[in-house]
Amino acid sequence: MTDLLTIGELSVRSGVAPSALRYYERLGLIRADRTGGNQRRYARAELRRVAFIRISQQVGVSLDEIRAALESLPGGRTPSPQDWERLSASWRGRLDERIRLLTKLRDDLDGCIGCGCLSLQRCTLNNPEDALAGEGPGARLMLPRPASPEDE
Amino acid sequence: MTDLLTIGELSVRSGVAPSALRYYERLGLIRADRTGGNQRRYARAELRRVAFIRISQQVGVSLDEIRAALESLPGGRTPSPQDWERLSASWRGRLDERIRLLTKLRDDLDGCIGCGCLSLQRCTLNNPEDALAGEGPGARLMLPRPASPEDE
DNA sequence: CTGTGACTTGAAGTGCACTTGAACTCAAGG
DNA sequence: CCTTGAGTTCAAGTGCACTTCAAGTCACAG
Structure with a gap:
């Protein structure tokens, strides 16, 4: 051993x-x-x-x-444990952000399902202002850049 | 037009x-x-x-x-709107699961930072039983299969 | 000392989601 | 009619995170 x-x-x-x-x-x-x-x-x-x-x-x-x-x-x-703590904590923000965006997506999805505006026109769901873009893990996890609707 | x-x-x-x-x-x-x-x-x-x-x-x-x-x-x-609703709702479970796992990871990370067990031995963090495995988006987003510690 | 299983390397392959390039055609304004 | 920007195809390339393969070497039990 x-x-x-x-x-x-x-x-x-x-x-x-x-x-x-x-x-x-x-x-x-x-x-x-x-x-x-x-x-x-x-x-x-x-x-x-x-x-x-x-x-x-x-x-x-x-x-x-x-x-x-x-x-x-x-x-x-x-x-050291301190290093570990610092490194772990440094990802914490990323994690929070990912959770926040996924949660927002879920809420929007609920809203859409609830409100019946499923054509996704002026719905928040289709609102690109912040949509999990960038920072994806692996290759291209989330989305390079999201949609920008207008009509439909 | x-x-x-x-x-x-x-x-x-x-x-x-x-x-x-x-x-x-x-x-x-x-x-x-x-x-x-x-x-x-x-x-x-x-x-x-x-x-x-x-x-x-x-x-x-x-x-x-x-x-x-x-x-x-x-x-x-x-x-149809109904189709849309059905399809959207069908992803809902996935979304919930992803949020759940990420949240668990965050809590575990907090626990680790708080408890000082940062060597990650017997910490929940390193507990493979369910850790965002499978179902990753894109190529291999999350992890093929997580760690199974034992000593250290 | 020999067999077996674990190890070594470098190169190439995999999977996903695209992007880029070359060579070409189409649509529309002046 | 001509130019120009937008469109077309197919093949190949990209990025990430690995895996697989071939050909060979090492470690150790018997």
């Missing part, structure tokens, strides 16, 4: 496929020591990093932004 | 790029008549369809599912 994990072990414990872990390493999100035979060995702290990565993805943050956040850690490679 | 729209007009009114409209047509999401010169002319009803498509995407529904939903319309090609 050494305190270094193989890629297989890290994969099982983190729930992330080995291929994804290698991918994260290529992107500079995690790091690994190597054995004499060139195999990866992960410090346990990497488990925390992987957890942070997955949680951040759930919030809708891209890997590139996560990388930037992790790189912002002062000096030391192993994030 | 004919009641048929060119692709440029539909693009401006819907906020969707012409290339995207052609793409939607290829996928069978919208349809267009053609002029003698082979140019697309859209009935105004297509504006509603495009609006529905964009809204559905915001809810996190893939184009393929949207296509299936639109195909489910009984007979007539122009969706």
